[in-house]
Amino acid sequence: SEAFQRSVNLVFIRLMRDIVRYHQFANPDRANILEDPRHPARREYLKRFAEYEGAIFLNRFYQQYRGLNPSELQAELEAKRSKRRVHPLETWLLNYLIQNPGASWSQVLEASQPARIEAYDWLFSSRRKEAQDKRIAILLEQDAFAEIHKAWKRLAFPFDRLVPSYATALGSSGDNPAALAELAGIILNDGVRLPSLRIRKLHFAEGTPWETVVEPGPPAAERVMRPEVAAALRQEMFKVVQSGTGRRAFGSVVAPDGTAIPVGGKTGTGDNRIEAVLPGGARVTRGVLNRTATFVFIIGDRFFGTVTAYVPGSAAASHEFTSALPVQAFRILAQNLQPLVAAPAPAEDGVPRVPGLLARSATAPGPNY
Structure with missing residues (x-):
């Protein structure tokens, strides 16, 4: 109550954290996914993460190379071959744009799905449980915010998604x-x-x-x-x-x-x-x-x-x-x-009224002035 009255932010950050954790682990099957390395859903979550993060990297490369003609793209590809460390999705994108000049982002995203999963092949190794857990936890948190968004949408929240951050409790989702x-x-x-x-x-x-x-x-x-x-x-x-x-x-x-x-x-x-x-x-x-x-x-x-x-x-x-x-x-x-x-309230047929609340003007629930 005091935090609400005085706008104490930390209280609402912690409250959002508890709500997110509730949605993360309310389903017992979902709660076990981090504990059981043989859980059948782990692989699907890892595929989702590979597609999700791979799309982020791919979009950065797409913004860098879109608009180049095939000869310029070929020159970039040749330059990458002499480097020791190159992201596999970067070379995939260069090859794709050379073969498909002027491809849109939606076309690139659709065609890259197998390449994105392949780029994260290392993540599917059974020896990478700690790395897997961190990435699965990210998706579990995103899923929790998706559930919270459904509730907020019914309460007039105007946007199509929430920013998956505890600061959403303070308005970071807008x-x-x-x-x-x-x-x-x-x-x-x-x-x-x-x-x-x-x-x-x-x-x-x-x-x-x-x-x-x-x-x-x-x-x-x-x-x-x-x-x-x-x-x-x-x-x-x-x-x-x-x-x-x-x-x-x-x-x-x-x-x-x-x-x-x-x-x-x-x-x-x-x-x-x-x-x-x-x-x-x-x-x-x-x-x-x-x-x-x-x-x-x-x-x-x-x-x-x-x-x-x-x-x-x-x-x-x-x-x-x-x-x-x-x-x-x-x-x-x-x-x-x-x-x-x-002014007295106008009569409005068909408009529901809450008995005892909307009939009182000077005596609505609240402090006595």
């Missing part, structure tokens, strides 16, 4: 404001996900014989989170504003009768740079990608959204703002939101 807002809506709606609508009605040729009204059908509600989990998250979001990193938003939304409407949220700051680690452990910044700061908020029992500050590119190096900036922006914007928040 997100966007719309997805964060949708997640806040799921939490506010007691774990039920409803589709986002940009257009509620299209009305054509009003007052004519050809008058047409186009409206979406009743929204399909899907439970994607246990109500107990959603309730716990709401409480924590209210605490973030009550006594955590979102404190600036405390008391920023008030009902017409002077009653404070509960505000909850979660803050986050991203200083996204490319860093290199030098011998000895020193870190050197190679480039600045962007800087972001976000406040995901819920207001009472009906409203939710995000406020994001974003500076792209190298210009971000000159900025040092934190998530306090979007929280302060929210506090200022909240003054203009007062009439909207105070």
